Amino acid sequence: MRWAFITDIHANRQAFEAVLADARTQGATHFALLGDFVGYGADPAWVLDQVMALATEGAIAIQGNHDEAVAHGSTPGMHPDARAVIDWTRAQLDEDHLRFLSRLPLQSLGEPGHCLFVHANAFDPKGWEYVQGRAEAVKSLHAHPARIQVCGHMHDPMLFHLSGTGKAGDFRPVAGVPMPLPTHRQWLVIPGSCGQPRDGNPAACYALLDPSRSELDDARITFQRVAYDVDAACAALRASTLPGAIAERLARRLTLGE
Template identity: 35%
Template sequence: MRIAIFGDIHANLEALEAVLEDARAQGTTDYVCMGDIVGYNADPAACLEIVKEMNCPVIKGNHDEDASGEHSLESMNPVAAAALEWTRAQLSEEQRQWLRRLRMVRQVADFTIVHATLDQPANWNYVTNRFDAMSNFSYQFTQLCFHGHTHVPRVYVKSDKVHEVPAESIAIEPNSKYFINVGSVGQPRDGDWRACYAIYDIDHNLVVFRRVEYDIKKTQEKILAAGLPEMLAERLADGR
């Protein structure tokens, strides 16, 4: 079984289509979505419908929650708030209800998925170093847990202590636990503009990260045509 694990799509249709095409070419048999399907970019409804029709395990991200709610966005970053207000207007009530029903934590096969952290999933805390990861391991009851939220691929390993290893090709060792950020499809923030996702090969105990080029110019043009903040188009090229 080879599972494509992808998330933080953020309404980037071109990146999502490129990732799914690459995943098929890599012989994946199953798919898992890590949330934040919407927000920031210009195709929230189209991306949501693709993920919905895949009928794969999906968890809720913070942008999914904000886009499907009616609460005030005043406390948010103004750029993110503007994109979410626009996104709310693009989604049907049926689509918003589908987002509301998503769970925050799920177990799939032999691993767990959460958008942010297992200790307080609804608080949308960020894991940016091994000290942040330590808290999560206390609540992790499967060997592997995949997450997203920071848009930066990272791998934290707990053996005798917690340490970080490069997010490349990870051989799963039997006496260790892993907390793995699969990066972002639609808005990478690690300096690499290409879409990022991971493939978990259960039969070979291997997690491999993939970077995929997509038509970034088309995505940027859509952002500007929609009247979304210009910096959302600019940041894509910088991988920030």
């Protein structure tokens, strides 16, 4: 059994296609999709069709803050750019898509290594607070006994741990290098964004988990980076009717990882 953790796709069809293909080539048999399927990108309907199909096949799917916003619609008090993206995205979706987004859970427990899947954090899943460093990671790990938490929301890959004595640490993962997750620690995995990484590397992010097979065997996590057709993703943005300033800003993020 090998799990693929994918998050923050943000309607980027090209990135999601590349990550799904790579995950299957790497032997992934199970999928956990950690939210923010929509928002920003040019292909929300296509991305949601794939997510819904995977969920029908047994994948875990979690609601992110962009999914919630699109499901409920914009409000007059929102920033004009945010309102424009939400309104445009909703116009691309049908009732099945919107119903799916509205019914997604905020968190879910999974079998591999006693995992908790949540978009933002475990201490306040609906507050959408970011895990920006050790302080928030420890707070999240204290909030739930799961040995492995997997969170999205942050667009940069990161790995945090907490020992039984309260000692915390973190790692900036190296793509393609498996890392053991010893059972005497709790772990918080942030796979990084599939559709819009912001660490200076535009290659799509996701992570693979090989669960422990016994109490004496460590689970192993491997963070992956996947090159994809960024030019096509940018062209799709520019061809959409998203406001021009939004499309250009997102195109810069895709090409430069800003």
